[in-house]
Amino acid sequence: MKVTISDVARLAGVSTATVSHTINNTRYVSAETKEKVYQAIEELGYTPDASARSFRTGRKQTVGFIVPDISNKFFATMIESVENYLSAHGYHLIIANTKEDAGREEKNLRLLTAGLVDGVLVASTMEEFERFDALIPAGFPTVLVDRTFETKRYSSICVSNFQPIYRSVCRLAGKGAKRVGIIGGLPRLSSTKERISAYKEAVADCGLPQEDALIRYGNSMENSAQECLDELLEQNCDAIIVCQGLMASETIFYLQEKGIRLAQDIDLVSFVDYDSNFYQLYSDQMDCIIQPVEELGRAAGEQILKRIEDPDAPVFEKVLTSAYKPYGLKR
């Protein structure tokens, strides 16, 4: 039934070594012998068995990606970008979804690092570095994506979080906003922390009210923005910053439902998913912060393959910059 390398060798009248070397171009084989081997392969319909191969060589040609929320456009686009890079380099991508659950992340990290993949990409939902660190076998190729830890012991590819939020606040203040509220993502995430601290710093610098009631946190998943929004409106905010694309569209939706007009009744700044038409529809009524998702994915793919090749490479950190698209700017 299953045709193996020895079947090929036998039919071609050569050794298994020769077949292997022919297939892998790993030592000189004469043209005639090659010919015989290929003929036999063709005749038998032989395909080398991937799992025997990876067992033998220790290389799985596979990378794991632990994602907090696949159905979120931001991560879906990132997955696409990572897959693109990896498949172009002969690697496969295993996806694990955590839905922002640290337990699921833990389980998946254990499974993936136990000989399933050559390296992992992780957009971690964990708060504590120690918990994360304990799950990674020593020297296992690992790259953090989008979210990092204070302890910088792993390579990471992130997006600047501080700058765009600081700028948002300043711009809102400059336009006369009196009460700027913010809707953040999960409070434990590095990305959220950075954004909130940018907000705090900017609010202080601009002489705007520094009130905890103006800071609300969603869960970065479906249906978490409405409550935050209600609370901010109760605080009489005249400007709101939203830290995530999914929550942005929910915010726009709820505002519209309540008859509160963008740009006129309230000023909005938000991270948006760049390739969604949603943002295009409103880009003339709100400031948009567009993260370089595709570049993020490409860089992540690049880094993990580098680390797989050389697991002892020094820790590498890359911070990409988001595009800031203000609306209604006079030239």
Added chain:
Amino acid sequence: MKVTISDVARLAGVSTATVSHTINNTRYVSAETKEKVYQAIEELGYTPDASARSFRTGRKQTVGFIVPDISNKFFATMIESVENYLSAHGYHLIIANTKEDAGREEKNLRLLTAGLVDGVLVASTMEEFERFDALIPAGFPTVLVDRTFETKRYSSICVSNFQPIYRSVCRLAGKGAKRVGIIGGLPRLSSTKERISAYKEAVADCGLPQEDALIRYGNSMENSAQECLDELLEQNCDAIIVCQGLMASETIFYLQEKGIRLAQDIDLVSFVDYDSNFYQLYSDQMDCIIQPVEELGRAAGEQILKRIEDPDAPVFEKVLTSAYKPYGLKR
């Protein structure tokens, strides 16, 4: 460096067989022996090597999913749903993206079926059954998802395409539409074909104009709807049906840009991505067809695991039903 099962056996003072059986609960082991084994495992930090295991057993505990477009919300949600089901059953998910390119699909099918995964889920972009069929090794567990072939030799999980479109046309006709245009997906796909034939049949049944110029095809990916829309508007359509979520949001966007108002200037019916706020925003101005993506994913996961367990199970076909949400219906 790497700790193996024999290290554990040696330290525990038992045979490798006993260690294996202890780990896998595969034959009786006395409580004391178990204890010794677990102790040794703990002490050495042993983790069984997944690739040795799958090489030995032939089971990879992994399913491949060939997807036409990961960043498309429809497929992203489906991936999430599939992953959910699989991981709950101890399986991993390998994702391959084709971007509707048959060549990429071919390459990925070859790679995945060569001992990498136990079964494949495919939302194929191929037109010809023969080309697809030739890529699947005899008896390899395979389930078609969302798209199928005329030759029903593989199990499939699809969504009813005919009914909602037929209904759309009738409803539009009933409301007085004179010229109903349609924007389909890639013409070669079964889903598109079924939808277009439903349109043709309904248009004939309702006495609406049967003109080829009223049928346009996009590519189901970013930025393909505008051209179709322009052509339909030139044809003086007073109603338009859009066969895919991504193209729907583009259509809404372009209509808005042109100052053409939904429900007032033009009647729209569209497949929408159910959990996107986009559709909620317009659900009172257009008919929405919502596909049961999550159920689709779950059923696909279920089927592929069934086939992996029993590759000789009879071909199974499931057709799920979309929800139809008309707007402005008087009770």
Added chain:
DNA sequence: GTGAAAGCGCTAACAC
């Protein structure tokens, strides 16, 4: 320019 053969880490048939 090619072959023989060891062995990767594990499971499972067979033996006691």
Added chain:
DNA sequence: GTGTTAGCGCTTTCAC
């Protein structure tokens, strides 16, 4: 109730 051991399909060292 547990141990011995063959062998999964491949790569690669060593030998000629």
